Amino acid sequence: MDTRIERVRIDWGDDCWMYRATDGGPIRFGANGRKRNTTHIYNSAKVANHILPAESDAEFQVMQLLDLSTSILTYMAQPHTLVFPRVRRRGKWRYTSDLEVLVPRWFVRQLDDDVPFAVAALKMPQRRAAADDLVRLVLEVKGASRYADLRRRGNDPEDIAKSQKRADERKDYEAKLQRANEIYRAHGYFFHVVEEMKDLRPFDLRHLPSVLMDDTAKIPRRLSEVAWRYLQRRDGVATYGEMIEVLGGGPTGREAANCLHAKGHIWIDLSQNPRPLTKVAMPPLLGSRQNLLAMMAHEEA
DSSP, X not given: OOOOOOEEEEEEETTEEEEEETTSSOSOOOOSSOOSSOOEEEEOTTXXXXXXXXXXXXXXXXXXXXXXXXXXXXXXXXXXXEEEEOSSSSSEEEEEOSEEEEEEHHHHHHHHTTOOHHHHHHSOXXXXXXXXXXXXXXXXXXXXXXXXXXTOOOSSHHHHHHHHHHHHHHHHHHHHHHHHHHHHHHTTOEEEEEEIIIIITTSOOTTHHHHHTTTTOOOOTHHHXXXXXXXXXXXXXXXXXXXXXXXXXXXXXXXXXHHHHHHTSSEEOOSSOOOTTOEEEOOOOOGGGGHHHHHHHHHHO
């Protein structure tokens, strides 16, 4: 059976080009069971008709954050391969990004201001984000074990040679990312490196999978309107416990609240495991989510 992914080449000029899968899915699928490191296969409610590969635990955690971030409209894992000339050397670099995300420019500004990725992802977007341009953000996820500590090495020739090889690989990797960043930004993309030790590890994110269990729940459309009208009466702010009760109470209300958060219709403060007094608010509606306002206006007419 032919398992090759059909792809299209997009020329970017200056001897650079990009490959994308013709079906809009991953350009490669590294989670094939033959790798020595942990890999994952993931299904996202924000990515229709595709199964996604995560080539490390860190990538998998970033994808969970993307699914629960009110700022993220959609994304793709292993979305494309960029081919471009090496700097001051012959040959070409091939760079396959980990993720490509559609976000308001507000989110990019957060990352440019050195806000840790997990914090930016779980923040409620500012009101002005609804008027922002939607931009493509390319993410490189650098796991904690991406490179061994180069200072730790033995004194025998074999250890020295291995350490030097790792140092050379790291130098080449950093140069490739720097050049890729320049090319992306010249073509209207944004680029950011998510570092596991800085952007993920300092934060307790163990509660996210339990919230994500409800992201594809089948709930009546009217519950979005119920939640918004309740928040409007409360000046845009309520508690998690109150919202659960408004949406039906018990496990059903909790499922509905979590689902509406994943849809971007309400915002729950997920910086910690949500409790009854956890803050819930009305987020700015991004992209097609603004249809909720049209639906509410139609109901009032």
